[in-house]
Amino acid sequence: MESNNDTAKKGFVWYITVGPVALAALMFSVYVGPGFASGTLTVAYLLNKGSIGVFIGPIILGVLVFFWCLLAFEFCRVYRPANYRENSNMLYRNPILRQILGLYADLVNILGVVLLIAVMTSGAANLLKSMFGLPMLAGTILFSVCALILTMRGIQLVVKVSSVLTVCIIAIIVYIGIIGIGPLWDKITAFAGSNIPPSRFGFSTGSAWVIILCFTISQVCGHPAVIPACLSGLRGHRDVVAASAGVALLTTIGNIIFTMVLSTGMPQVTQEPIPILYILENVLHASSISRFLYFAIALAAMVSTGVGMIYGIEVRVHNHFKNLVRIKNDVIVRLIFNIVLITGCVFLSKFGIIAIINKGYVLITSLAAPLLFYLFFAVIPWRMTRDKKNKTGPYADLT
DSSP states (O other): OOOHHHHHHHHHHHHHHTSHHHHHHHHHHHHHTTTTTTOHHHHHHTGGGOGGGTTHHHHHHHHHHHHHHHHHHHHHHHHOOSSHHHHHHHHOOSHHHHHHHHHHHHHHHHHHHHHHHHHHHHHHHHHHHHHHOOOHHHHHHHHHHHHHHHHTTOHHHHHHHHHHHHHHHHHHHHHHHHHHHTTTHHHHHHHHTTTOOGGGGTOOHHHHHHHHHHTHHHHTTTHHHHHHHHHHHOOSHHHHHHHHHHHHHHHHHHHHHHHHHHHTTTTGGGGOSSHHHHIIIIISOOOHHHHHHHHHHHHHHHHHHHHHHHHHHHHHHHHHHHHHHTOOOHHHHHHHHHHHHHHHHHHHHTTOHHHIIIIIIHHHHHHHHIIIIITHHHHHHHHHHHHHHHTOGGGTTOO
């Protein structure tokens, strides 16, 4: 007979491998590749907006991320969509609005994934070149093959790999904070307290805040990958709160640690493809062991990010692509689609990580944020309240 201790242990294992902690880790892990693994997004969205990007920006982002995740996870728990397009269709019942916003969600998510994977590919290749002198082409191929193999293994492996790598990336974030914040405190406070305006880097105050607030969508860009995992990872409202708080805390603390440390390399880091590596080598003068530790975890995080997003998109378009190629075997269909997607991203990565982020990434998040992020704050409460009142949708069987 199973003891209470065994039941509790199973519950704890579920919590961290499939449940709320795993969901928070998966959502977080999709961002760490272009964000915390390299520091490039931190510089492009926060630090080149001046002093407001060190503390104020990350805190505001964290609050917005918490409430957005609270709504998004609760909707997934109640309505149980299988992918992000089904999620969008459940939100909008008007057929015209559903079609328009559904297509918009498809377009933005697919473009976003392509850009993100291209960033990961370029970042990984740059890391391999910096550490081992590996040619960019060889590094690109190595990254692509690893991402393809992991993606073919399914969502359970994606979630577990993301959970493990999230622990690792948290460890490296803490480590960078420990070795960097103390010795560099004077430089950090000099930048954060100097009231450097966004105009120093070519932005007006208004445009700077628009870009910072649009950055919120990058913090939760793992939503398409997380939606399928929510089917088994959320058992109640407390799980929703726990997962939301986990994402918000991880992104807020991580952002602040990185903005503090990276601010000491301004403005030079704005021209660096891997800003964190620049700080370790040229500002902190870290040991070779520290640099290798960062390299290993950052590279693994980039692979994890690519895997999570590839899987989320493949789940969404699988049936459509299957009909297009007219192949019945689901594994072969998944393999062909993933090869096509990764190949396109490899070609795009040739533009370089800085150009992709500063131009493509900033543009796509600015276009996506109003309708794919901020609209959720109104639409999800409205939809759930209306369906509950009319006893429709998942509330149809309530007495």
